[in-house]
Amino acid sequence: MTLNNKKILIIIGGGIAAYKSLDLIRLLKKNNAEIKTILTKSGREFVTPLSLTTLTGTRTFENIFDKDSEAEIDHIALSRWADIVIVMPTTANFMSKLSIGKAEDLATTVLLASNKDILLVPAMNVRMWLHKATQSNLKTLQDFGYLFIGPEKGEMACGEFGEGKMSSPRQIFAYLKNYFNKKDIVKNKNFKALVTTGPTREYLDPVRYISNESSGKQGYEIAIALDKLGIKTTLISGPSNFISPKSIKVKKITSADEMYNEVKKTLPVDLAVCAAAVTDVKPTERNKEKIKKSSLDLKSINVIKNRDILEFISKNNKNRPRIVAGFSAETQNVNKNSFTKLKDKHCDLIFANDVSKNGIGFNSEYNKVSVIDKKGKIKTIPKNKKSFIANKIAQILLDKLVDDRNIN
Numbered sequence: 001m002t003l004n005n006k007k008i009l010i011i012i013g014g015g016i017a018a019y020k021s022l023d024l025i026r027l028l029k030k031n032n033a034e035i036k037t038i039l040t041k042s043g044r045e046f047v048t049p050l051s052l053t054t055l056t057g058t059r060t061f062e063n064i065f066d067k068d069s070e071a072e073i074d075h076i077a078l079s080r081w082a083d084i085v086i087v088m089p090t091t092a093n094f095m096s097k098l099s100i101g102k103a104e105d106l107a108t109t110v111l112l113a114s115n116k117d118i119l120l121v122p123a124m125n126v127r128m129w130l131h132k133a134t135q136s137n138l139k140t141l142q143d144f145g146y147l148f149i150g151p152e153k154g155e156m157a158c159g160e161f162g163e164g165k166m167s168s169p170r171q172i173f174a175y176l177k178n179y180f181n182k183k184d185i186v187k188n189k190n191f192k193a194l195v196t197t198g199p200t201r202e203y204l205d206p207v208r209y210i211s212n213e214s215s216g217k218q219g220y221e222i223a224i225a226l227d228k229l230g231i232k233t234t235l236i237s238g239p240s241n242f243i244s245p246k247s248i249k250v251k252k253i254t255s256a257d258e259m260y261n262e263v264k265k266t267l268p269v270d271l272a273v274c275a276a277a278v279t280d281v282k283p284t285e286r287n288k289e290k291i292k293k294s295s296l297d298l299k300s301i302n303v304i305k306n307r308d309i310l311e312f313i314s315k316n317n318k319n320r321p322r323i324v325a326g327f328s329a330e331t332q333n334v335n336k337n338s339f340t341k342l343k344d345k346h347c348d349l350i351f352a353n354d355v356s357k358n359g360i361g362f363n364s365e366y367n368k369v370s371v372i373d374k375k376g377k378i379k380t381i382p383k384n385k386k387s388f389i390a391n392k393i394a395q396i397l398l399d400k401l402v403d404d405r406n407i408n
Helices: 016-030 049-056 074-081 092-099 106-113 126-130 132-144 169-189 217-228 256-266 309-315 334-345 386-402
Strands: 007-012 034-039 084-090 117-122 152-155 161-165 192-197 232-237 249-252 271-274 281-283 303-305 323-330 349-354 366-373 378-385
Touching (some): 007 016, 007 106, 016 034, 016 049, 034 106, 074 106, 084 092, 084 106, 084 169, 092 106, 092 117, 092 132, 117 169, 126 132, 132 378, 132 386, 169 386, 192 256, 217 232, 217 386, 232 256, 271 386, 323 334, 323 386, 334 349, 334 366, 349 386, 366 386
Parallel strands (some): 007 034, 232 249, 323 349
Antiparallel strands (some): 366 378
């Protein structure tokens, strides 16, 4: 695949690795990409505007207040022009600025004003990279949605060895080819996804119900992440207080039966993610009036099992999605029990989380997930905000969806 007509904005930061931006530009131009560059004040110490202009064939932008382009607001125009923005090298100082939303020059204002994906390419001394402040900034920026490649382990300009070396131009080029390839496949295939989320409620009477602690946040975040990837997403949500973008079709439900019926109406889709915590049972009969405490007899409340929505989706051969993924909330033997669930439900993937741990899972901003496939292979996504977890899950699902073996 070439990068015909892909528009790439490269911001060159300060650092000895800045010279590698010239090699990346050469590779991109050779593959018919359109390039514009922003050269920071620090970056100017390592590469010249003349070098960048010669390779790109266009002017290099440097100043936020530019008398040569007074008719345009550069920090808006440049971010809207690009298909993706790259910052290379991304120094510890630059990461710090972005993590607090600092907008002090053309480069930082472009990034804050951007509505496109932003790829950061870190390069710094190993101790600077491993410093708690930098690692904290890394988590913040990942949560903001910034993309990262590297850093790599290797010998650095300072003579030390370790993690902090900037990814090579060829590695960045390969990343971009893969990035745009996925974008084009999603666009051409018009993929559709279904996400279930939240709890369900099974009413005993007008005021009492059987339910669980699920907030629905993880499912909402997954739907948002899939939508950002260009996948047309329908979200079927139990009771929750979260708001999704208008581009996502949301169907609000209360009971498991309502969720089951909406799932049937939404099929067929290419991808299904069952993140809902569906109540296992429901009463055989719902009282029209409130049951008085004096006459409340729990032994007289008869319950039956709800339909297994995940199993229905996965075993419904006529409209079975190409990829079916479920969630498994466990309190013991998490990975073992989750793998058993995957096999029983005939899923392609299961996302396992330990809901017995404080600070993750139900009613928390954070989660930690084990991704388990049909072969029993386990990949752990470490504790992080649910938005970050969702972005990781969405990328895993997209990779599986666009795999050549799965594309007809």
